[in-house]
Amino acid sequence: MATLADVARRAGVSTATASRIINNSPKPVGEALRERVLAAVAELEFVPNANAQQLARAHRSAVGVIVHDVSDPYFAEITRGLQRVATDHGRLVIICNSYRDPERELAYVDLLHAHQTAAIVLAGSGYHDAPVTARLDRKLRLYESTGGRVAVIGRHEHAGDAIVPENEHGGYLAADALYRLGHTTIGVIAGPKHLTTTTDRLAGLRRAAREHGHRLTTRHIEYAGFDRNGGMAAAARLLDRNPSLTAIAALNDSMAIGALACLRERGIDVPGRVSLIGFDDMPISVDVTPPLSTVRLPLEEIGVRAMSLALREPQAGPTVEHAAAELVLRGSTAPPPPAGRTRRPARTRPPGD
Amino acid sequence: MATLADVARRAGVSTATASRIINNSPKPVGEALRERVLAAVAELEFVPNANAQQLARAHRSAVGVIVHDVSDPYFAEITRGLQRVATDHGRLVIICNSYRDPERELAYVDLLHAHQTAAIVLAGSGYHDAPVTARLDRKLRLYESTGGRVAVIGRHEHAGDAIVPENEHGGYLAADALYRLGHTTIGVIAGPKHLTTTTDRLAGLRRAAREHGHRLTTRHIEYAGFDRNGGMAAAARLLDRNPSLTAIAALNDSMAIGALACLRERGIDVPGRVSLIGFDDMPISVDVTPPLSTVRLPLEEIGVRAMSLALREPQAGPTVEHAAAELVLRGSTAPPPPAGRTRRPARTRPPGD
């Protein structure tokens, strides 16, 4: 393995000069030497040791990202935005999957701290778990105290720069839309109870219910994993318990798609007999049948803004920006069937996007 | 920022002892000192500098992964498998997105090399571009010569450990299924021409055509980006050019889903008037309507096997394993409509998975 010393030796210069030329430092260097060194680099196929560079240099370069799971489209979209900004700034990004395990999340913060990343972006729901939250906060602060920058997405527990999606408002929009269509009781397919994303969105749903003079009872809420299969299972339980339900709100699109599969399996027409609304507006949502009504969150943009915050010079106080939730009505929602539970395939919009 | 020296000082021991205790090295250390050091670590909230560790230590720990785009479900699935194995081995994985840019791919190989990763897994199609391929090969060899391990997924150009999906065979299976159903000419929605994945799958399609006494002409092949929108656009062009087409094979599921959107938009019944088959069997494929017939590739397993190869002790010769392609018929394929182009909504299977 060729080292800088090898290059210097071959070019007949000191390592100092070689280093300057390779990193084209501001210090002026003669043209002849420059060429000799560059030639040596090419001949030796020299690749500088990034760890040694990091150690010797003052500034940090890579940035770390902790998400629940990149293979979840929600995070995939966010990650795309994060990546783009980081790449534009010439930063390597290290992606870590916590798989929604708080311990792993803590471990990754340490790991990124240890690797001297310039910034950590924490994407994904917080936990309703005070001890864990406190530990996370400590670690983040410690990291910041060493010069690291932190930006979080959608978690209020850490006081620092943050992009927070309007989860509560989005939940409100979803339920409000359903009530406006004429539904009177809506079933909810929720993610894990201990995630703040779940409770925030649920709170919005509740507020809409109250405003419309209804209530969301536990009987109408099913908790499950925040993915397709969770949604499918929750839909099944919900329907078994409340056969006359005319509307279902899923707390994310993956779950909604699982619910759709369940409804299809049972031969229940959507939106003729049951309306369904999701949350997030994942790209695939337009491609299922019927196309999913949902609450759009500007996922990629959230990533872009979070990384911009993280890469920005630290400000005096913490910056908290909101990401707007927006109702998107497609084909999966319609007024409830007229009493007698007849099939009623009317749609809020023509199918096909 | 607390350093090992700070910890040692506070505990009243040498850095050597502190290091031994923290990394619990085999060298025996007295219980009293151990406790003092551990206490100091806790009080100072010491986080070892990973770069310094890497520099000082002999062995490497992190592994790098280069994919086209994690947010593409195809790579998301593979990445999940890669991750799992890496995590089980206690390795941090650094994920890099090349966005199908060969230059970026080369840069990332250097970068991972520079960071002294223990292994590099290259996932994603190779390019029909001899100079780039040669440069990549050089870089990979250089990296290997410094002790790095390399495993590639689905690229034959690098002689080393590899998992190669049966792309040609899969293409054959897709076209064969269509011909067996009675279709006589099939349109193809292909990915970028310069990707080996495209040409390999296409070659399989061609072989099936030959065996069934047909030919795939350029008139029936449309190239586009390997994603949903590419598929949608290609389907439109294909249909405009060949209005009487009864079957379409898309070279991956994302494109197939785009094609489905195009067909839906034009009110063309699938599979009644046109059959559609995809490739890869992404998780979402069962959830579109009709559920997509496709050629399944064990994506996550491919990731698992590739990472296992990369983390294994190097063998004498290169190991090349194949990942089996398997035909999965769902609702999007059926026999062609009987001559007169009447609608014929018969299906190969009942809908709903």
Add this chain to the structure above:
DNA sequence: CCTCGTCAGGTAAGCGCTTTCCTCGGAGGC
């Protein structure tokens, strides 16, 4: 009683780079 082995613990030499500070030669000023 002296020597040797053993073992806890410390000393210090790197790992591969960056960067400060120093040197040295030549050009310019008086």
Add this chain to the structure above:
DNA sequence: GCCTCCGAGGAAAGCGCTTACCTGACGAGG
């Protein structure tokens, strides 16, 4: 013609850690 200044290049001091090697004390064996 001498002194100063400047600029190209080098020597060397770290960056924070690991680990081979050394030390010194103590118990055992001769």
